[in-house]
Amino acid sequence: MSLAHIDTARSIQAARLDRPVSPTPAAPRIRAVPDGPQARGFVLYVGIDEATAAAAGTSLSRIVEALKALTGSIAPTAETHAAVALAPAGAGGRDVDVVRLALQDPTALARQRNATEDPDRAPGGVVVDISRKRVHLDGETAALTYKEFELLQYLVLREGRTIERAELIAKLWNASDDEDAPNERTIDVHVRRLRAKLGRYEDIVRTVRGVGYRFDRHADVSIRQSSTPSPDVF
Known part of the structure; x- marks a missing residue:
């Protein structure tokens, strides 16, 4: 290999070493959280009454316990709190x-x-x-x-x-x-x-x-x- 070829190869290698490495793109966020506040948890609203739960062979308490158990299995340190929504009998709406x-x-x-x-x-x-x-x-x-x-x-x-x-x-x-x-x-x-x-x-x-x-x-x-x-x- 001639000296000219060697110098050219060295120049190409040097240029490659000096080229900045592109940063790895960040993984897309499932849901945007505003800058500043920190996400500390979430609320899951479940619409079902005792009669509907009973017809499905379960109850509100069993559903709550199952959701709490699932959370514990995924994130053992997570804290949970369940609240039952009370409304007048026959209240319209979903x-x-x-x-x-x-x-x-x-x-x-x-x-x-x-x-x-x-x-x-x-x-x-x-x-x-x-x-x-x-x-x-x-x-x-x-x-x-x-x-x-x-x-x-x-x-x-x-x-x-x-x-x-x-x-x-x-x-x-x-x-x-x-x-x-x-x-x-x-x-x-x-x-x-x-x-x-x-x-x-x-x-x-x-x-x-x-x-x-x-x-x-x-x-x-x-x-x-x-x-x-x-x-x-x-």
């Missing part, structure tokens, strides 16, 4: 949302407070405006028909009570309607269309198998009443 409100979850409380303090604001979630006959979904007005809103309003004004299909027919349909004589199938079709327009909030109208339908208020649902009681049929 179990997990009732739990969040009962245990003072900041996000759920803030959403409820905003809907109460600023009635002209259309916040995220669902706003059923009885006074103006409209429904807002995440700030956008839902394109409900007259009959769809009438059906939703009837359920909303009887929150937590299961309404039979026969009652809905008797109260919301009359001889002057242009539609054919309604039956239970008519109610089911209208409810299906209503749910489709409610999108991801469709389960505020809950089916009670073999009976009828019920309105369940979630943590992200607010109702705006008129200054005087709204009529059932308008």
Whole structure:
């Protein structure tokens, strides 16, 4: 090998040694934690009542003990604390949302407070405006028909009570309607269309198998009443 080749090889090797080494990219964070505060733990809300747990062959205490045991097996030094959420019997809404409100979850409380303090604001979630006959979904007005809103309003004004299909027919349909004589199938079709327009909030109208339908208020649902009681049929 000539001296020129040797000098060239040495120059290339020196350049490689002087080149800065790229740092190894950091592993992506599963969930961002704001700079400054330090994550000290987490809260897991579990929505289930004793009857549902019993139907699954377990109980609330057994679920709690299983979760505590799992935490201990993964992180033996971790401390745990369990709290049971209490709510009035028959409280409407998804179990997990009732739990969040009962245990003072900041996000759920803030959403409820905003809907109460600023009635002209259309916040995220669902706003059923009885006074103006409209429904807002995440700030956008839902394109409900007259009959769809009438059906939703009837359920909303009887929150937590299961309404039979026969009652809905008797109260919301009359001889002057242009539609054919309604039956239970008519109610089911209208409810299906209503749910489709409610999108991801469709389960505020809950089916009670073999009976009828019920309105369940979630943590992200607010109702705006008129200054005087709204009529059932308008």
